[in-house]
Amino acid sequence: MEISRHWRLRKQRYALVGEVCPHCEAKLFPPRDICPECGQEARTLYQFSGRGEVYSYTTVYEPPAGYEENAPYTVALIKLEEGPIVTAQLTDLGDQPVEIGTPVEMVTRRLRQDGDERGMIVYGYKFRPALARVAA
Amino acid sequence: MNDVNNNLLLKPVNPVGIVGYGAYVPRYRLPASEVARVWTNGQTALPIKEKSVPGLDEDVATMSIEAARNAMSRANISPAELRAVWVGSESHPYAVKPTSTLVAEAIGAVPNVQAADWQFACKAGTEAMVAAIGFVGSGMARYAMAIGMDTAQGRPGDALEYTAGAGGAAFVLGPADESLAIIDATYSFVTDTPDFWRRAYAKYPEHGQRFTGEPAYFKHIMEAAQALMEATHTSAADYKYAVFHQPNTKFPQRVASMLGFTKEQIAAGLLVPVIGNTYAGAAIIGLTAILDIAEPGDRVLMVSFGSGAGSDAFAITVADAIRERRDRAPRTQDYIARRTLIDYATYARYRGKITMK
Numbered sequence: 081m082e083i084s085r086h087w088r089l090r091k092q093r094y095a096l097v098g099e100v101c102p103h104c105e106a107k108l109f110p111p112r113d114i115c116p117e118c119g120q121e122a123r124t125l126y127q128f129s130g131r132g133e134v135y136s137y138t139t140v141y142e143p144p145a146g147y148e149e150n151a152p153y154t155v156a157l158i159k160l161e162e163g164p165i166v167t168a169q170l171t172d173l174g175d176q177p178v179e180i181g182t183p184v185e186m187v188t189r190r191l192r193q194d195g196d197e198r199g200m201i202v203y204g205y206k207f208r209p210a211l212a213r214v215a216a
Numbered sequence: 217m218n219d220v221n222n223n224l225l226l227k228p229v230n231p232v233g234i235v236g237y238g239a240y241v242p243r244y245r246l247p248a249s250e251v252a253r254v255w256t257n258g259q260t261a262l263p264i265k266e267k268s269v270p271g272l273d274e275d276v277a278t279m280s281i282e283a284a285r286n287a288m289s290r291a292n293i294s295p296a297e298l299r300a301v302w303v304g305s306e307s308h309p310y311a312v313k314p315t316s317t318l319v320a321e322a323i324g325a326v327p328n329v330q331a332a333d334w335q336f337a338c339k340a341g342t343e344a345m346v347a348a349i350g351f352v353g354s355g356m357a358r359y360a361m362a363i364g365m366d367t368a369q370g371r372p373g374d375a376l377e378y379t380a381g382a383g384g385a386a387f388v389l390g391p392a393d394e395s396l397a398i399i400d401a402t403y404s405f406v407t408d409t410p411d412f413w414r415r416a417y418a419k420y421p422e423h424g425q426r427f428t429g430e431p432a433y434f435k436h437i438m439e440a441a442q443a444l445m446e447a448t449h450t451s452a453a454d455y456k457y458a459v460f461h462q463p464n465t466k467f468p469q470r471v472a473s474m475l476g477f478t479k480e481q482i483a484a485g486l487l488v489p490v491i492g493n494t495y496a497g498a499a500i501i502g503l504t505a506i507l508d509i510a511e512p513g514d515r516v517l518m519v520s521f522g523s524g525a526g527s528d529a530f531a532i533t534v535a536d537a538i539r540e541r542r543d544r545a546p547r548t549q550d551y552i553a554r555r556t557l558i559d560y561a562t563y564a565r566y567r568g569k570i571t572m573k
């Protein structure tokens with residue numbers, strides 16, 4: 081049971097809330113309170129747009145414990161449009177091929193359950209291919 | 217307007233409208249012919265073409281979050297201004313623990329907010345909308361969000377398995393003068409009618425076969441629609457669009473015809489043939505598809521139906537703000553066009569119908 085950790089991370093996990101450095105404007109994700117660019121304190125919350133592109137990816141066929149239900153699944157490094165690179169699962173791929181550079185957007189999804197079906201459901205960010213606007 | 221009819225209407229003190237709206241439909245589709253192939257050797261008349269199926273990592277909470285984000289994009293208000301986030305569904309992920317707190321947290325509406333989950337079979341979403349109209353119209357809140365969303369299940373092989381789909385919509389209700397569509401009036405018609413239910417701990421619902429038709433669906437929708445039109449001195453011809461709860465293709469077509477509406481009036485909101493019955497989302501996702509194409513001045517009649525049983529009827533007039541706001545988020549048809557067909561085996565895995573232990 082890791083209830084306290086899931087609870088503590090909920091803002092960054094549900095909505096990609098990171099930080100912006102008030103000194104050098106660098107956008108930080110995950111939030112770490114110290115800017116890795118200029119070394120000064122950075123505690124201002126920043127809501128990322130959720131848009132980015134696939135920087136690299138791989139498909140997991142032998143998942144770690146807790147992720148068996150979703151396998152096989154694709155994990156990617158996503159370069160956010162604000163700069164940071166985050167690791168996340170890709171979802172809603174359907175029959176759509178993944179390529180480096182594929183535009184993606186953040187969605188909040190079920191990551192896993194804590195323990196068995198009696199445990200809490202853990203939600204967090206994943207990325208999916210950017211939804212095409214087809215309707216006129 | 218005579219006093220009796222006027223007293224029946226649910227009208228707020230201050231005029232209220234829809235400030236923002238958003239739809240969501242998952243990517244996967246199961247053709248009804250796949251259900252027929254597995255269970256009847258293909259010897260069944262199909263009630264729809266295909267239904268939407270949620271992915272392995274989707275549920276009513278995640279789907280509500282996306283619809284809510286779309287609604288907030290169109291409303292263009294700060295989430296901190298919402299005083300209610302209400303989610304209506306018959307498939308909340310937890311038996312005990314609100315879906316609404318999770319949605320409110322994800323869209324940044326916490327902590328100064330009312331949050332609650334609503335339940336009334338397929339009309340839980342419109343029930344939340346009527347409550348939100350009251351919340352805003354009384355002056356208790358400037359903005360309130362109401363969501364109807366479902367990932368409904370039918371017993372394998374049952375008539376409901378052909379149609380039980382996934383999807384829904386979210387609405388931000390607010391002052392009429394800021395709205396993209398004005399709520400002119402609503403009316404609710406409710407009786408205790410046992411046409412469909414799911415007992416505690418049961419995975420699949422039970423239904424009364426033909427009993428679900430005349431005394432349930434048709435009776436409640438007809439009564440609600442007729443009372444609303446009578447009290448507002450309108451007739452079918454006054455509405456550009458109409459949308460009714462859509463559990464299959466025939467029921468809404470027939471009730472529309474009984475009420476004097478044409479095929480053209482219901483075409484834009486009739487989504488059940490391509491996404492299935494989205495239960496608490498069914499009438500309202502028809503409304504989002506209509507708002508996606510409606511023009512200022514167009515009038516819309518929406519009537520939901522929830523088993524158990526009741527209907528909420530809404531008279532809505534589209535306002536000028538629709539033109540600038542509708543393209544701030546994906547349209548309903550964008551989600552419908554994003555479509556990957558799956559077979560019955562994949563569906564069985566996605567919907568947890570395969571026993572793993």
